[in-house]
Amino acid sequence: xxxxxxxxxxxxxxxxxxxxxxxxxxxxxxxxxxxxxxxxxxxxxxxxxxxxxxxxxxxxxxxxxxxxxxxxxxxxxxxxxxxxxxxxxxxxxxxxxxxxxxxxxxxxxxxxxxxxxxxxxxxxxxxxxxxxxxxxxxxxxxxxxxxxxxxxxxxxxxxxxxxxxxxxxxxxxxxxxxxxxxxxxxxxxxxxxxxxxxxxxxxxxxxxxxxxxxxxxxxxxxxxxxxxxxxxxxxxxxxxxxxxxxxxxxxxxxxxxxxxxxxxxxxxxxxxxxxxxxxxxxxxxxxxxxxxxxxxxxxxxxxxxxxxxxxxxxxxxxxxxxxxxxxxxxxxxxxxxxxxxxxxxxxxxxxxxxxxxxxxxxxxxxxxxxxxxxxxxxxxxxxxxxxxxxxxxxx
Amino acid sequence: xxxxxxxxxxxxxxxxxxxxxxxxxxxxxxxxxxxxxxxxxxxxxxxxxxxxxxxxxxxxxxxxxxxxxxxxxxxxxxxxxxxxxxxxxxxxxxxxxxxxxxxxxxxxxxxxxxxxxxxxxxxxxxxxxxxxxxxxxxxxxxxxxxxxxxxxxxxxxxxxxxxxxxxxxxxxxxxxxxxxxxxxxxxxxxxxxxxxxxxxxxxxxxxxxxxxxxxxxxxxxxxxxxxxxxxxxxxxxxxxxxxxxxxxxxxxxxxxxxxxxxxxxxxxxxxxxxxxxxxxxxxxxxxxxxxxxxxxxxxxxxxxxxxxxxxxxxxxxxxxxxxxxxxxxxxxxxxxxxxxxxxxxxxxxxxxxxxxxxxxxxxxxxxxxxxxxxxxxxxxxxxxxxxxxxxxxxxxxxxxxxxxxxxxxxxxxxxxxxxxxxxxxxxxxxxxxxxxxxxxxxxxxxxxxxxxxxxxxxxxxxxxxxxxxxxxxxxxxxxxxxxxxxxxxxxxxxxxxxxxxxxxxxxxxxxxxxxxxxxxxxxxxxxxxxxxxxxxxxxxxxxxxxxxxxxxxxx
Numbered sequence: 001x002x003x004x005x006x007x008x009x010x011x012x013x014x015x016x017x018x019x020x021x022x023x024x025x026x027x028x029x030x031x032x033x034x035x036x037x038x039x040x041x042x043x044x045x046x047x048x049x050x051x052x053x054x055x056x057x058x059x060x061x062x063x064x065x066x067x068x069x070x071x072x073x074x075x076x077x078x079x080x081x082x083x084x085x086x087x088x089x090x091x092x093x094x095x096x097x098x099x100x101x102x103x104x105x106x107x108x109x110x111x112x113x114x115x116x117x118x119x120x121x122x123x124x125x126x127x128x129x130x131x132x133x134x135x136x137x138x139x140x141x142x143x144x145x146x147x148x149x150x151x152x153x154x155x156x157x158x159x160x161x162x163x164x165x166x167x168x169x170x171x172x173x174x175x176x177x178x179x180x181x182x183x184x185x186x187x188x189x190x191x192x193x194x195x196x197x198x199x200x201x202x203x204x205x206x207x208x209x210x211x212x213x214x215x216x217x218x219x220x221x222x223x224x225x226x227x228x229x230x231x232x233x234x235x236x237x238x239x240x241x242x243x244x245x246x247x248x249x250x251x252x253x254x255x256x257x258x259x260x261x262x263x264x265x266x267x268x269x270x271x272x273x274x275x276x277x278x279x280x281x282x283x284x285x286x287x288x289x290x291x292x293x294x295x296x297x298x299x300x301x302x303x304x305x306x307x308x309x310x311x312x313x314x315x316x317x318x319x320x321x322x323x324x325x326x327x328x329x330x331x332x333x334x335x336x337x338x339x340x341x342x343x344x345x346x347x348x349x350x351x352x353x354x355x356x357x358x359x360x361x362x363x364x365x366x367x368x369x370x371x372x373x374x375x376x377x378x379x380x381x382x383x384x385x386x387x388x389x390x391x392x393x394x395x
Numbered sequence: 396x397x398x399x400x401x402x403x404x405x406x407x408x409x410x411x412x413x414x415x416x417x418x419x420x421x422x423x424x425x426x427x428x429x430x431x432x433x434x435x436x437x438x439x440x441x442x443x444x445x446x447x448x449x450x451x452x453x454x455x456x457x458x459x460x461x462x463x464x465x466x467x468x469x470x471x472x473x474x475x476x477x478x479x480x481x482x483x484x485x486x487x488x489x490x491x492x493x494x495x496x497x498x499x500x501x502x503x504x505x506x507x508x509x510x511x512x513x514x515x516x517x518x519x520x521x522x523x524x525x526x527x528x529x530x531x532x533x534x535x536x537x538x539x540x541x542x543x544x545x546x547x548x549x550x551x552x553x554x555x556x557x558x559x560x561x562x563x564x565x566x567x568x569x570x571x572x573x574x575x576x577x578x579x580x581x582x583x584x585x586x587x588x589x590x591x592x593x594x595x596x597x598x599x600x601x602x603x604x605x606x607x608x609x610x611x612x613x614x615x616x617x618x619x620x621x622x623x624x625x626x627x628x629x630x631x632x633x634x635x636x637x638x639x640x641x642x643x644x645x646x647x648x649x650x651x652x653x654x655x656x657x658x659x660x661x662x663x664x665x666x667x668x669x670x671x672x673x674x675x676x677x678x679x680x681x682x683x684x685x686x687x688x689x690x691x692x693x694x695x696x697x698x699x700x701x702x703x704x705x706x707x708x709x710x711x712x713x714x715x716x717x718x719x720x721x722x723x724x725x726x727x728x729x730x731x732x733x734x735x736x737x738x739x740x741x742x743x744x745x746x747x748x749x750x751x752x753x754x755x756x757x758x759x760x761x762x763x764x765x766x767x768x769x770x771x772x773x774x775x776x777x778x779x780x781x782x783x784x785x786x787x788x789x790x791x792x793x794x795x796x797x798x799x800x801x802x803x804x805x806x807x808x809x810x811x812x813x814x815x816x817x818x819x820x821x822x823x824x825x826x827x828x829x830x831x832x833x834x835x836x837x838x839x840x841x842x843x844x845x846x847x848x849x850x851x852x853x854x855x856x857x858x859x860x861x862x863x864x865x866x867x868x869x870x871x872x873x874x875x876x877x878x879x880x881x882x883x884x885x886x887x888x889x890x891x892x893x894x895x896x897x898x899x900x901x902x903x904x905x906x907x908x909x910x911x912x913x914x915x916x917x918x919x920x921x922x923x924x925x926x927x928x929x930x931x932x933x934x935x936x937x938x939x940x941x942x943x944x945x946x947x948x949x950x
Contacts, residue, residue: 077677100909123677124675124680126675126676126677127675128675128677128678128686129670129672129675129688130686130688131686131687132690132720132722133721133722135721138722214501220682222679249503251501251503296931296932300909303906304906307881307882307907308881308882310877310881311877311878311881311882314873314874314877315874319870319874322866326863327722327724328721328733329733330733330735330856330858331639331858332866335477335482335518340474340475340477340478341475341478343474344471344475347467347470347471348471350467351468351471354460354463354464354467355464357460358460359460359464
């Protein structure tokens with residue numbers, strides 16, 4: 001077995017550990033019933049964090065072995081960066097856990113990390129050669145610091161989500177309930193993306209097309225999902241596969257749009273199934289699980305994670321980014337979409353801090369802001385990398 | 396200006412919320428509230444006290460945190476709009492018409508609208524810059540408005556505080572000591588708080604333990620850093636502070652460096668290396684066959700000696716011999732040279748042979764330097780080739796005249812006049828790649844193409860940015876301020892021992908209540924203090940969560 005295979009297996013071990021850990025965290029919360037089982041809850045919680053740490057060590061070993069194999073920090077393509085992001089979220093969770101010893105955090109942090117790693121695994125995991133601009137030690141410094149900052153900020157969303165799960169009454173028809181269910185639905189859509197990708201991969205679906213891109217050049221493209229949307233002036237080359245229903249304008253990448261479409265279909269079907277089988281909203285299923293958590297403590301954890309994460313993020317995503325940009329391109333700032341969205345993230349958290357300080361936006365409002373902040377971080381990871389063209393685009 | 400005289404006799408400036416000396420609430424609101432608002436320690440703030448003249452009004456506008464947050468959000472939204480479609484500087488067309496056409500053709504009517512609204516160049520638009528400027532003013536004004544009085548108040552803190560101040564803190568405790576001799580309690584508290592790294596001051600039966608006061612300055616320090624940074628950015632507009640030039644240089648050429656007087660740079664070699672890996676899945680998806688590994692220009696940088704004629708490339712002294720690569724610019728005297736672009740295999744020279752068509756007999760070879768073609772090439776007394784016309788980038792005929800698209804030798808075409816002993820009056824021939832036209836009928840001689848020599852061209856950017864040190868200082872100060880404000884917090888514990896030996900305690904922190912409670916737990920156990928209560932927690936449970944209230948955290 002070569003180093004890269006070992007590395008891949010370690011990542012798989014980490015994934016399984018987080019999955020098992022999630023159930024233990026669930027058990028820790030659930031078993032703290034008033035039947036005198038506080039001790040048992042403690043035991044479950046301890047086991048859960050130990051399993052998480054084992055997973056983290058496996059994950060870190062994946063990272064290090066891949067680093068040794070490729071010769072550069074494994075953060076240079078979508079697969080590598082996203083798995084690293086998942087790892088840092090777990091690291092940040094472990095850090096915050098040992099500060100506040102709140103097991104309930106694991107119930108949200110681990111599933112989020114699982115979704116992120118699952119999402120990452122849908123991208124090609126080949127080792128890509130580095131283009132000249134990435135051949136710098138700043139790749140390591142800038143990307144790792146920025147990802148670490150984002151991960152600590154993500155923990156504030158974890159605490160925020162937990163806060164909202166408890167604070168939102170699943171039986172009262174409120175705006176908060178609607179939007180929280182929407183957030184949970186979005187998480188199901190991510191599972192939908194993973195399901196769709198895996199399903200069509202197992203089937204071995206492939207359809208080749210030629211098309212004309214926006215510069216008027218002839219290009220080839222391969223769809224791994226039934227092409228609902230066709231590229232501009234497409235010509236289908238494969239027999240016996242679905243002919244696209246719609247042809248799109250040259251600026252739209254119909255292949256990615258098709259992926260979004262199928263993720264949406266799979267996710268929505270899954271969501272409807274969940275609703276039909278349990279006859280409850282996801283919120284009302286999760287709400288009783290978090291009955292015991294202390295809202296004040298969650299609020300404080302959310303705020304504290306922003307306080308810890310904000311300086312790291314500023315350093316990694318702005319300061320180090322500027323130093324590297326100055327060295328590679330001769331200008332520290334170039335209004336590249338990724339740069340702009342890093343700035344937007346930074347401005348958003350600055351607004352969060354000022355609102356909290358002067359307007360007293362604590363508790364519920366703060367929790368929503370933390371969730372929006374994480375949405376911006378995900379937007380910067382997914383949409384900016386994959387949809388908006390720029391110096392940081394990966395695919 | 397009016398004064399507010401507190402019951403303790405201290406004269407406070409107008410607008411003070413909590414007496415500077417004893418902390419007693421001075422407003423009706425303060426007297427009624429269960430927990431005091433400790434923002435800025437209740438000091439008088441200029442923006443809250445004066446609102447008469449226009450200056451006051453402008454000052455108050457910019458000092459408002461609400462306005463500040465609104466400005467942050469507006470800037471955020473404006474910046475995001477600029478990422479919907481690529482900005483003009485990422486679009487590789489030059490003229491205005493081409494740009495307009497590009498946005499319309501590529502992005503349809505939305506793209507056209509985007510261009511017409513100026514959103515395709517949003518970051519250099521006047522309104523975006525005004526927004527950033529307003530944010531900067533807001534940062535300055537709000538910091539001065541609050542920072543200076545806060546500093547004064549923190550410096551002049553009294554140990555002993557009024558009962559109504561103590562009772563209205565979020566964390567309070569009152570009662571007799573749980574065990575031991577109450578007369579030793581204050582000593583025990585002092586001992587424990589010192590062990591917890593607090594600074595302890597005592598005044599009679601009162602005690603103030605304080606830790607991490609400098610954390611209160613964090614936000615002001617980071618604001619100073621931001622302002623210095625923005626000032627540095629503005630300085631670039633001053634001539635001489637910022638040079639941004641680009642140049643193309645061919646292999647073997649020596650050229651004057653634009654923006655850097657008296658310096659010349661020679662391109663010795665341009666190197667392009669590719670990775671030799673097997674095609675990865677990502678490359679497949681992106682339609683990339685090979686990935687570049689290295690872009691490099693080997694250069695020599697020369698300086699003209701003092702007495703040389705400006706612009707003349709003689710008397711050059713070598714100052715640097717360097718290989719410029721991406722991420723490894725050549726740096727000299729504040730100037731940096733970056734590898735930015737390249738063009739491979741540009742035609743350098745073309746060789747022709749003057750040949751007699753019938754026999755194939757050669758009269759000699761002509762080598763034409765395409766960047767520096769001569770008017771005539773003399774082969775011997777009676778034989779020469781005159782170059783009547785040269786079209787470096789031939790694009791066809793217009794009214795019978797050959798046209799050139801660009802001055803770069805991409806597709807050279809020539810009009811030769813061949814003077815030979817046989818045809819001393821000369822024969823005219825138009826020669827382009829794979830095309831020969833003989834306007835005056837059938838010639839006896841022809842220019843037969845022999846070979847080409849090619850060379851690479853390297854695109855370099857020349858930068859000088861004297862604002863970098865200022866930006867760096869601003870960045871460092873900002874990071875220091877953010878770290879101080881985020882990773883430290885200002886904790887205070889006030890204790891008073893009443894006549895009967897009972898203890899009254901109050902505690903406040905600007906953030907991180909979890910940690911101050913840990914300190915208090917340790918203190919209570921050590922000094923046998925009565926149990927403290929968190930009035931904030933009771934408050935939340937009683938009133939329901941999430942209601943609008945003033946923040947109790949402080950900048």
